[in-house]
Amino acid sequence: MKSENKIKKNIIFIVLTMATGIVYKLPYIQDIFYVPVQESLNLTHTQLGNILSIGGFFSIFGFLASIYFIDRISEKILIPCGLIGVGITGLYLSTLPSYYALILIWILFALFSDMLYWPVLVKCIKTLGNNTSQGRIFGFFDAGRGLFDTIIVIIALYLFSVSGSLKHIILFYSIAAIIMGILVFIVLEKKEPIKAKKEMKFKFPLEVIKLKKVWLIAGNIFCAYAIYCGLTYMMPFLQSTFEVSTLLIGGYGLINQYGIKMLAGPLGGYLSDKKFKSTSKFFRFSFTSIIFIMIPMIVLSNKELNMGIGFTLVIIFSALVNSMKALLFAPMQEVGIDESISGSAISVASFIGYSPLVFCYSLYGNILDKFEGVLGYKILFCVLIGFGLLGLIINKKLMNLIELNKEEK
Numbered sequence: 519m520k521s522e523n524k525i526k527k528n529i530i531f532i533v534l535t536m537a538t539g540i541v542y543k544l545p546y547i548q549d550i551f552y553v554p555v556q557e558s559l560n561l562t563h564t565q566l567g568n569i570l571s572i573g574g575f576f577s578i579f580g581f582l583a584s585i586y587f588i589d590r591i592s593e594k595i596l597i598p599c600g601l602i603g604v605g606i607t608g609l610y611l612s613t614l615p616s617y618y619a620l621i622l623i624w625i626l627f628a629l630f631s632d633m634l635y636w637p638v639l640v641k642c643i644k645t646l647g648n649n650t651s652q653g654r655i656f657g658f659f660d661a662g663r664g665l666f667d668t669i670i671v672i673i674a675l676y677l678f679s680v681s682g683s684l685k686h687i688i689l690f691y692s693i694a695a696i697i698m699g700i701l702v703f704i705v706l707e708k709k710e711p712i713k714a715k716k717e718m719k720f721k722f723p724l725e726v727i728k729l730k731k732v733w734l735i736a737g738n739i740f741c742a743y744a745i746y747c748g749l750t751y752m753m754p755f756l757q758s759t760f761e762v763s764t765l766l767i768g769g770y771g772l773i774n775q776y777g778i779k780m781l782a783g784p785l786g787g788y789l790s791d792k793k794f795k796s797t798s799k800f801f802r803f804s805f806t807s808i809i810f811i812m813i814p815m816i817v818l819s820n821k822e823l824n825m826g827i828g829f830t831l832v833i834i835f836s837a838l839v840n841s842m843k844a845l846l847f848a849p850m851q852e853v854g855i856d857e858s859i860s861g862s863a864i865s866v867a868s869f870i871g872y873s874p875l876v877f878c879y880s881l882y883g884n885i886l887d888k889f890e891g892v893l894g895y896k897i898l899f900c901v902l903i904g905f906g907l908l909g910l911i912i913n914k915k916l917m918n919l920i921e922l923n924k925e926e927k
Contacts, residue, residue, distance in 0.1 A: 526707075527646050533705050534597075534639060535659055537698040539666030541601055541635055543674075543691040544608045545573065545627040550671055551684060552754045558614055558684040565617055567883020570750075573624035574875025580633030581868050593642045594706040600635030601699030608692030612685050642706075664780030670694070675769060731853045732863050734916040738801060738849065739871025741909030742842040745808060747878035748902045749839055751886070752832045755895045760825045770829065778836050786841025790848065797848040798917050804838045805909040811835050812899040812906070846871065849916060854923040 548555045548566065556566060587596070607626045615623070643659055674687050726732055753770070790800040811831050815823065847864060855863050885901070886894040 535662040536666050538663045540694045554684045563883035563886040567879040569624050570879035573628040576625050576628035577632040578872045584633050584637040593638050594708045596634050596638045598699040598703040600630045601695050603630035605692045605695035612688040736867040736870035737912040739846045741905045744874040744905040746839045747874050779840050782837045782840035783844030797845050802913050804842050805906045809903050809906040812903045816896045816899050852920050
């Protein structure tokens with residue numbers, strides 16, 4: 519009986535890992551196919567940035583809204599609805615509609631993937647392990663998700679090399695999401711949701727808003743995520759600067775976005791624990807390193823910044839931002855936030871920290887449209903340096919608070 523239960527949990531884990539590898543392919547299709555998305559949908563950098571930012575606006579509010587139903591509706595319903603919703607929306611995207619229809623599509627992507635799917639998925643994965651195996655289960659989940667990400671993108675790149683059509687990629691992602699939604703519905707067991715009670719109503723304690731430590735953590739996340747948003751523009755920068763093919767950039771993007779993603783989180787965690795003995799110190803190292811990476815990309819000419827140097831700097835940048843992204847909430851334990859308000863603290867920090875989704879893509883896209891060619895990217899890199907410097911200032915205050923917390927203990 520125990521063996522059967524373990525097998526069932528492993529099957530659920532594998533299916534959910536695969537599902538997570540596909541659900542975000544459409545909302546973030548521009549990460550690998552940025553130029554084809556622009557050309558096929560007839561979008562400027564600013565328009566695409568606006569679409570992504572509007573979607574990001576609905577994403578961050580979706581995270582908060584999920585609190586109202588995450589414990590009231592079974593994951594057997596919510597997770598498949600998120601996947602199938604993304605897939606059906608993708609079928610509409612495959613018609614290559616107008617700009618305003620695209621805004622609606624990305625709003626729907628945000629609601630299905632970030633409100634219905636992600637918070638419920640995290641809760642579901644968490645319940646597959648006990649208190650002593652949470653680190654391992656999420657570690658394997660992240661690695662497995664990265665592996666399936668890679669397989670899916672390889673198939674998509676092959677389809678693009680054969681057909682040269684973004685429409686076929688969109689249809690592939692859409693059908694895969696719908697199939698995974700049906701499969702998740704089959705393997706997940708129906709659980710009785712917790713009934714809505716007065717004590718379950720969403721509370722937003724004022725004491726959380728007043729905590730300086732919550733604002734510093736939120737600011738640390740804000741700067742790291744604003745820099746992470748810049749990762750989207752690294753592949754088009756390389757393509758624009760060195761005039762390489764979409765297929766080569768796609769292959770390099772595969773390594774950059776997915777191969778590195780599988781390694782960056784565990785490596786960042788190892789360095790934080792073993793080398794720096796502090797996640798906050800690792801963030802300080804990462805912010806500083808990113809600033810020094812951006813400087814040669816700004817000051818060197820196209821000839822001096824050859825393809826090898828450019829690609830290497832982008833890979834290091836990707837490793838740093840992905841490792842930071844994996845550790846965004848880790849400083850909460852260091853700073854000593856009470857467990858009784860940790861949920862509300864995470865909600866507040868998420869709402870503020872992920873807010874770059876609302877404006878960064880529009881800001882970055884607008885810069886690239888106003889300043890054409892390499893100049894636009896150099897200005898964008900200056901903005902990333904600005905976020906890195908702000909991150910260092912906030913991080914310094916956060917580390918002072920951590921030291922004070924240690925002294926009080």
